[in-house]
Amino acid sequence: MTLKYAYHSAIAGIGATPFTKDSGRTPMDQAVEACLAACEDAGLPPEKVNGMVTYSAEQNPEIEVARNLGIEELTHFSMVHHGGGAACGVVAVACQAVYSGAADYVLCYRAFNERSWHRFGAGVQDRPAGAEAVEVSFSWSSPFGLVTPASWVAMFATRYMHEYGATTEDFGRVSVVDRAFAATNPYAHFFQRPITLEDHQNSRWIVEPLRLLDCCQETDGAQALLVTTAERAKDLKQTPAVIASAAQGVAEDQHMMRSYYRDNITGIPEMGLCARQLYQSSGLSADDIQTAIIYDHFTPLVLPQLEEFGFCDRGEAKEFIRDGHLERDGRLPINTNGGQLGEAYIHGLNGIAEGVRQIRGTSMNQIDNVENVLATAGTAVPTSALILSQPS
Structure with a gap:
């Protein structure tokens, strides 16, 4: 799905809780705080919101969040599947809602205690066997020890290294860059804690060739975005981040983080599909992108x-x-912002918020002359991507 009408939509508000390792709060409390902050950032009373789009993994239902925000009616509510792959997808669906008139103002949010409560990185070894499709899919990989996200990604990384001559140092350079930006972002967990390539190489193995510093954080916290039409956004408090294009992608023989049965597993064809759609519908190219939020759950x-x-x-x-x-x-x-390795892991939504700040010119690590920002969602899964641009 690509949105050729996305230029009519914008992100008008962003809001987040502190990012911690032990919030001591419920995810619902954090979801409401982030949504209120996004509305306040936009200068919009929360009762004006009449749409919500969430991740299917979200455990804070829109009806409960709406009640706590004082919203009486929702005219649009929907969910996008596949974990972090939904990050830009929820924005894409929100664009559809405001463009079609199904809703005027749509909140997208993600909230969890991913460190102190349920830890996604713990693996699937405790899932019971069953005949439903999701459980059957694990039967092709779990018996061979592939039970954690890190182990699933290690397969792709090993083949990429073999085919192109990449090294663990090349992966480490990504981590060093993220941590350098996190070190100057006071909202990041690793604020004032940069690393060197030597630090990366000395970190312990998780699943070869992945080291500890190749793996994203586990975070407690919440992030919310407020999406509306570009026209309405002009009357709100902040400079709108225009959604130049948004796309979702599923490629041939797609599996959840385990698409090992393709002829080649060194690329990410579902992300390539998103790229083609974004460039075609927006008329932009790689040359037009000044900075990017690249989904970095694993380097x-x-x-x-x-x-x-x-x-x-x-x-x-x-x-x-x-x-x-x-x-x-x-x-x-x-x-x-430091990425998911340096700032926080909020299933990619905090990265999109950083893209908005780059468009506004308010990032803690502002890049000069930003006109267009690319943001990508989770990889090795059905995914999504978007381009944010300056208002005309």
Whole structure:
């Protein structure tokens, strides 16, 4: 799905809770706080909101959040599946709602205690066997020890290294860049705690070739975005981040983080599908992007994303990174909030908020002359992506 009418939509408000490792609060409390903050940021009374789009993994139902916000009626509510792959997808669906007139103002939110309560990285080894499709899918990989997200990604990373000559140092350079930006972002968990490539190489193995510092954080917290039409956004408090294009993608023989049965597993074809849609519908190209939020739940999958979006040729992301292009003064500074490795892991929604700040010119690590920001969602799953642009 690509939205050729996305230029008519904008993100008008962003809000978040503190990002912690032990919130001591319920996810519902955090969801409501983030949504209230997004409305306040936009200068919109929360009772004006009449739409909500969430992740299917969200455990804070829109009816409960709406009640706590004082919203009496919702004319649109929907969910997007596939975990972090939904990050840009929820914004895409919100665009559809406001463009079609199904809703005027739509909140997208993600809230959880992913560190102190349910930890996604713990794996699927305790899931009972069953005949339903989701359980059957695990039967192809779990018996061989592939039971955690890190182990699933390790398969792709190993093949990428074999085929293109990438090294663990190349993965580590992504982590070093993220942590450098986090170190100057007071809202990041790793504020004032940069790392070196040596630190990365000395961190313990999780699943070879992934080290501890290749793996994103587990975070307690919440992030919310307020989406409306670009026309309505002009009358609100903040400079709107216009949604130039938003897309979702499922590629051939798609599996949830375990698409091992394709002829080639060194690319991310579902992200390539998103890239083609974004560029075609917006008329933009890689040359028009000044900074990007690249989904970084595991560092190895950052490399093929750079290739799918045309910032470098296939297999050449390692050279692109070695040349410093992801750094503050590089061709494509990425994850200027610190990313999910450095700021927080909120299933990618906090990265989109950073894209909004780059458009507004209010990022803690502001890049000069930003006109267009790329944001991507979870990789190795059905995914999504979007481009945010300056208002005309």
